Amino acid sequence: MPTILVTGSSRGIGQATCEALQARGVRVIGQATAARDADTIAADFADPPAPQLVWEEALDRAGGRIDALINNAGIFVANSIDSSDIAWLDAWEDTLRINLTAAAQLSRFAVRHWLDSGREGRLVHIASxxxxxxxxxxxxHYAASKGGMLAMHKTIARAYASQGILSFAIAPGFTDTSMADDYLASRxxxxxxxxxxxxxxxxxxxxARIATFCALDAPASMTGAVIDANGASYVR
Incomplete structure (x- = not known):
């Protein structure tokens, strides 16, 4: 039974992904700001030490082996250019830390774990x-954080494919989650x-179906791919 760590697991895409993985017999360890069950680690990625604490706790719960990481945690908060200088900068730093830096920290821990153990592993990044x-x-700030996630994903894929460490990214458009409700109304x-x-x-x-496919079934030759899921609102 593989063990997969899913961040932002308490709602929306993260919750649906956990359920899809569990239906496939996967042991899922989640992360959320507030734990909703015994399989969820409570941690706020706005706190710089939190990603390391989550990784160490997840690894301990998993008995020393994690097979895949799904970076899903994120925030989507408006930040007007007319905000005060301090408020504007604070919103940038919070969004970059939660959406990108925390994902980078966890990806680093995962890659090192697989390299040190000689095992293969998979990363799945929920971008946009x-x-x-x-x-x-x-x-x-939100667009920049997700653009950075895509660049990070491609770099990881190119760097570690030969060692069996694969990286996939998903770029959804609007998704029916609570995070997007206010934006949909405002637009x-x-x-x-x-x-x-x-x-x-x-x-x-x-x-979630795409994330599950990437974590469990996608052929190795797909590493580095970005899968669009936006209803053809943006085609490349």
Whole structure:
């Protein structure tokens, strides 16, 4: 039975991914700001030491072996350029730390774990369409964090493929999660949907199916790939 660490596991894409993995017989260890069950580690990635504490606790619970890491934790908070200088900078630093730096820390621990043990391993990064096409005027920081995640993912894939360490990224568009609700409302709802040829946003379960495929089934030759899931609202 493989053991997989999933961050941001308490709702939305993270919760759906945990359920999809468990249905495949995977032992899932989650991370959330507040633990919802005995399989979830409570930690706030706004706190710099938190990713290391999560990794060490997960490794201990897993008996010293983690087979895959899914970097899903993230925040999506508006940050107007008219905010005060301090508030604007604080929002940048919080978003970059939670969305990118924490994922980088955990990826580093995972890669070192697999290199030291001589085992193969998989990383799955939940990025965003915004990493390719940008986002709204109030979300420079969010787009930058997801663009950075994609660059990090590609670097890891190129660096460690020969050692059996594979990296995959998923770039959803809007997904029906609580994180996106306020944004959908602020952008007009129906007007925003008009920009999605599919006519609807993605369901968390759809993204979870892709994440599960990447973590368990994707062929090794796919390492480095970015899978778009945006209803054809942005095609490359």
């Amino acid at each position: 369409r915004a990493g390719h096409r940008g986002d709204s005027p109030a979300h420079w 007009g709802g129906a007007g925003l949907l008009a920009d999605i040829p599919l006519g609807r946003v993605a369901e968390p379960e759809e993204i």
